[in-house]
Amino acid sequence: GAVVSQHPSWVICKSGTSVKIECRSLDFQATTMFWYRQFPKQSLMLMATSNEGSKATYEQGVEKDKFLINHASLTLSTLTVTSAHPEDSSFYICSASRGGAAAYEQYFGPGTRLTVT
Amino acid sequence: SQQGEEDPQALSIQEGENATMNCSYKTSINNLQWYRQNSGRGLVHLILIRSNEREKHSGRLRVTLDTSKKSSSLLITASRAADTASYFCATETPGKLIFGQGTTLQVKP
Numbered sequence: 247g248a249v250v251s252q253h254p255s256w257v258i259c260k261s262g263t264s265v266k267i268e269c270r271s272l273d274f275q276a277t278t279m280f281w282y283r284q285f286p287k288q289s290l291m292l293m294a295t296s297n298e299g300s301k302a303t304y305e306q307g308v309e310k311d312k313f314l315i316n317h318a319s320l321t322l323s324t325l326t327v328t329s330a331h332p333e334d335s336s337f338y339i340c341s342a343s344r345g346g347a348a349a350y351e352q353y354f355g356p357g358t359r360l361t362v363t
Numbered sequence: 364s365q366q367g368e369e370d371p372q373a374l375s376i377q378e379g380e381n382a383t384m385n386c387s388y389k390t391s392i393n394n395l396q397w398y399r400q401n402s403g404r405g406l407v408h409l410i411l412i413r414s415n416e417r418e419k420h421s422g423r424l425r426v427t428l429d430t431s432k433k434s435s436s437l438l439i440t441a442s443r444a445a446d447t448a449s450y451f452c453a454t455e456t457p458g459k460l461i462f463g464q465g466t467t468l469q470v471k472p
Contacts, residue, residue, distance in 0.1 A: 252405075280459065289451060290406075290462045339405060350394055350455040356405040 247273050250342050252355035259330055259362055266326045267358045269340030275320040276342035280352060281313075284337040296323055330362045369452060369463040377471050382439040384466040386452030387432075393455060395428060397437050400449045400465075409437075409450075444472045 249272040259265045269279055278297050282290040294310075296302040296317035304310045312334075314326040323342075327334055337359055341352035369386045376382055388395070397409040412419045412428045412435065419426045425438040439446055447470045452463040 287467075289464050292459055292461070295459060337403070341406075348455065349458045350396060350411070350453070350460060352460060354398075354406040354408075357403070359403065 248344075248353040249273055250276075250340065250353045250355040252338075252340055252358050254358060255356065256359040257361070259360070261331055261362055262329055264326055264328045265330055265360060266324055267338055267340075267360070269323045269325070269342065269355055271321045271342045271353070274342075274344055274353075276323075277320065277345035277347075278343045278349075279317055279323040280341045280343075281315060281323075281325050282339045282341070284339060284357075286337075290339060293325075327360065330360070332362045335360055335362045369450075369466045371466060372464065373467045373469070375469040375471065376442055378442060378444055380442055380470075382442050382446070382468055382470070383436055384450055384468070385434060385436045386463050387434045388452075388454050388463075389433065390454075390456070392430070395426075395435050396453045396460075397424075397426060397435075398451045398453060398462075400451065402448070406451070439468075442468075442470045444470050446470050 251270045253268045281293045284290045292305050293308045294302045294304045294315050296315050298317050298320050302315035317323040337357050339357045341354045343352050394413045396411045398406040400406050410421045410426050412426050423440045428435045449465045449467045451465045453460045
């Protein structure tokens with residue numbers, strides 16, 4: 247149990263376009279979902295935390311107007327990178343936790359590789 | 364911000380040898396976790412150790428925690444080529460996980 251999927255697994259887009267990444271909890275209800283970004287050979291950096299039905303909480307330095315997060319249901323959160331630029335190319339990983347679970351109890355998706363040309 | 368710092372940043376060993384990687388953190392913790400990440404893939408949870416535990420084992424993995432020194436170590440015994448991956452420690456701050464910089468382990472067959 248506790249499987250999290252991401253779609254797409256990789257995407258290439260042109261500079262200036264927007265791209266949406268989906269994160270789904272397949273066999274549990276995810277009250278909270280987290281979005282991370284990972285540059286090559288670096289660690290995971292938390293971008294934002296989203297709770298179902300409410301606005302996401304963004305980490306310092308993350309542009310909320312550029313990285314739109316929607317968590318409309320208990321099994322789906324989406325990250326939209328708007329007006330993408332080459333510097334947005336990265337590995338984006340989501341995680342999800344059940345209702346009432348502690349923050350450390352996160353289940354991670356397989357990641358989405360974004361390349362902006 | 365990064366809570367954990369890991370060393371070494373990179374480690375290369377022969378198959379069958381043991382691999383030890385260390386993680387230091389800055390603030391008090393309730394628990395600490397170790398994750399593995401194969402190249403270009405998601406995270407695999409390896410083990411969680413609570414602040415009142417000093418050592419924990421899981422198969423070929425041994426994790427220690429020294430809260431007085433704010434440090435943890437992950438030992439992989441009898442390493443295999445399949446253990447080649449990056450390893451991250453993660454600590455919990457209110458409402459979120461903070462990851463260390465990671466150690467890249469290469470196990471040569």
